[in-house]
Amino acid sequence: MENVVIAGSGPAGLTAAIYTARANLNPLVLEGPAPGGQLTVSYEVENYPGFVEPVSGAELMDRFLKQAERFGTRMSYASVQKAVREGDHIRLETDDGVIETETLIIATGAEARxxxxxxxxxxxxxxxxxxxxxxxxxxxxxxxxxxxxxxxxxxxxxxxxxxxxxxxxxxxxxxxxxxxxxxxxxxxxxxxxxxxxxxxxxxxxxxxxxxxxxxxxxxxxxxxxxxxxxxxxAIGHDPKTTPFQGLVPLDDEGFIVAVEGSTCTSTPGVFACGDVRDRRYKQAVLAAGHGCMAALDVEQYLGQRE
Ligand SMILES: Cc1cc2nc3c(=O)[nH]c(=O)nc-3n(C[C@H](O)[C@H](O)[C@H](O)COP(=O)(O)OP(=O)(O)OC[C@H]3O[C@@H](n4cnc5c(N)ncnc54)[C@H](O)[C@@H]3O)c2cc1C
The missing domain is CATH 3.50.50.60 (FAD/NAD(P)-binding domain)
Incomplete structure (x- = not known):
């Protein structure tokens, strides 16, 4: 049984990994079909705080990854195919087998059409x-x-x-x-x-x-x-939520509905962060901020279950 599985390795997922790894929760990140997320296709990022000069999206995401790994995050190339809540935990069917986890952070992003x-x-x-x-x-x-x-x-x-x-x-x-x-x-x-x-x-x-x-x-x-x-x-976005249908509530465009001001969903132990729950802003720095929130929400949830 895992403590925390993070689906997605973009800014949201890897920030959640940095925080949960530093909190000794031994996170497992499922990188999914696009390791590093959307930003890896961007040649120049000029608005990520802390970088005075432009940085390529690929380099920025490599830094996120190395920072997450430095604190012991485990990475897997798997993608979630189906997620269901079973008893007091979550069961994930992936293309690399079944994983059971106490908590799940969904950070699977939303692809611009x-x-x-x-x-x-x-x-x-x-x-x-x-x-x-x-x-x-x-x-x-x-x-x-x-x-x-x-x-x-x-x-x-x-x-x-x-x-x-x-x-x-x-x-x-x-x-x-x-x-x-x-x-x-x-x-x-x-x-x-x-x-x-x-x-x-x-x-x-x-x-x-x-x-x-x-x-x-x-x-x-x-x-x-x-x-x-x-x-x-500007013809819309497709949130990557198909594997989570039935596990968490989705809005009319397929984005995950989370409790206002937090990353908690109405399903115990399931948290959502980044573009997958952001209909409006869709920026890397916000995804990272959401990832931090998800990690803190997970810590609190697991703390209350002890
Ligand atoms: C070309 C381009 C340029 C951009 N430039 C900027 C910029 O300059 N500044 C800025 O702030 N933002 C920029 N953005 C937006 C920014 O990239 C996104 O807001 C940000 O990447 C969202 O982060 P995320 O972690 O929520 O999702 P994503 O980065 O989309 O990451 C999603 C992750 O989920 C994984 N995944 C998907 N499905 C599954 C599954 N079933 N199981 C497991 N994992 C799965 C994917 O493999 C991926 O790793 C740009 C976006 C694009 C496309």
């Missing part, structure tokens, strides 16, 4: 981004597209006008899911253009990154090429 076009993967992280807060500052005086029609797309477009020369919102429908007030703010901003209802078909560029995009009118089929250096995709 990708554009379903063949040219996108080659430019992801080289001009195509799923995070305006993270990457907007790299596009000073450049032309960028924002793809999406919800509140996030409008907020991202407004935010990007602080840096970019022109921001064009591309949306495949001629109506928006975004709140009218958010759309109004964008309409009043002279730096924002609109391409609706247009669909992004192809990204063009070279080894240096994105140089433009080919768009197709959703009704007429007309195509046009636009120049741009950045494409921000």
């Amino acid at each position: 990708r554009l379903p076009i063949a040219t996108e993967p080659a430019f992801y992280g080289k001009g195509v981004s799923g995070c305006a807060t993270c990457d907007g500052a790299f596009y000073r005086d450049q032309d960028v597209l924002v793809v999406g029609g919800g509140n996030t797309a409008m907020e991202d477009a407004m935010f990007l006008t602080r840096f970019a020369r022109r921001v064009t919102i591309v949306h495949r429908r001629d109506y928006f899911r975004a709140a009218p007030i958010e759309i109004d703010k964008c309409r009043k901003n002279p730096k924002i253009d609109w391409l609706i209802p247009w669909v992004l078909e192809t990204i063009t560029g070279d080894a240096r990154g994105v140089r433009g995009a080919v768009l197709k009118h959703a009704d007429t089929g007309e195509t046009r090429e636009v120049e741009c250096q950045g494409i921000f995709v």
Whole structure:
């Protein structure tokens, strides 16, 4: 029987590991399909506190890992396939066998939805981004597209006008899911253009990154090429919660519902931290902060059971 199993090895999971390992709880981290988490695909992180110079996401996460291992964290490449509460503990079915644990910290993240076009993967992280807060500052005086029609797309477009020369919102429908007030703010901003209802078909560029995009009118089929250096995709996130369905409550988008102000879920012994329970902010420093909270919540829970 494990004391604490942490599902996920991004900033949330590894911070939880650092804290629980230092508290002598002997944590086991299941790294899952993306060791180090989302940040490992980011070439430059400029907003993680404590790093004056930009640091690559891969290096940052390697430092998290080494710090967790320094205090004795055990790492496994396994992924959770199914988690159920059995009696007073949790049973995890993984691709490397069954694990039983007194507590489970779920830190499996939420993946930004990708554009379903063949040219996108080659430019992801080289001009195509799923995070305006993270990457907007790299596009000073450049032309960028924002793809999406919800509140996030409008907020991202407004935010990007602080840096970019022109921001064009591309949306495949001629109506928006975004709140009218958010759309109004964008309409009043002279730096924002609109391409609706247009669909992004192809990204063009070279080894240096994105140089433009080919768009197709959703009704007429007309195509046009636009120049741009950045494409921000704001079409939602998919929280990685499938293995935990039935174990913990999920909201209408699949994010884990935790008790306000803590990482406790309504299931005893199960805690959730990072992007997997964060509908709004999705930043590494917050995920790390949540990881710390989860570790302290676990300590308290186990202390009360002794
Ligand atoms: C391109 C890019 C650039 C970014 N840049 C910045 C930035 O500059 N600054 C910033 O603050 N944030 C940035 N972010 C956001 C930041 O990466 C996330 O907010 C952060 O990684 C969330 O941490 P997390 O630990 O909650 O989840 P993640 O980092 O998503 O980690 C999830 C972990 O869960 C594991 N996992 C998934 N399913 C399972 C399973 N079934 N069993 C076990 N493990 C599983 C995965 O393998 C992974 O290790 C960026 C994101 C992207 C994609």
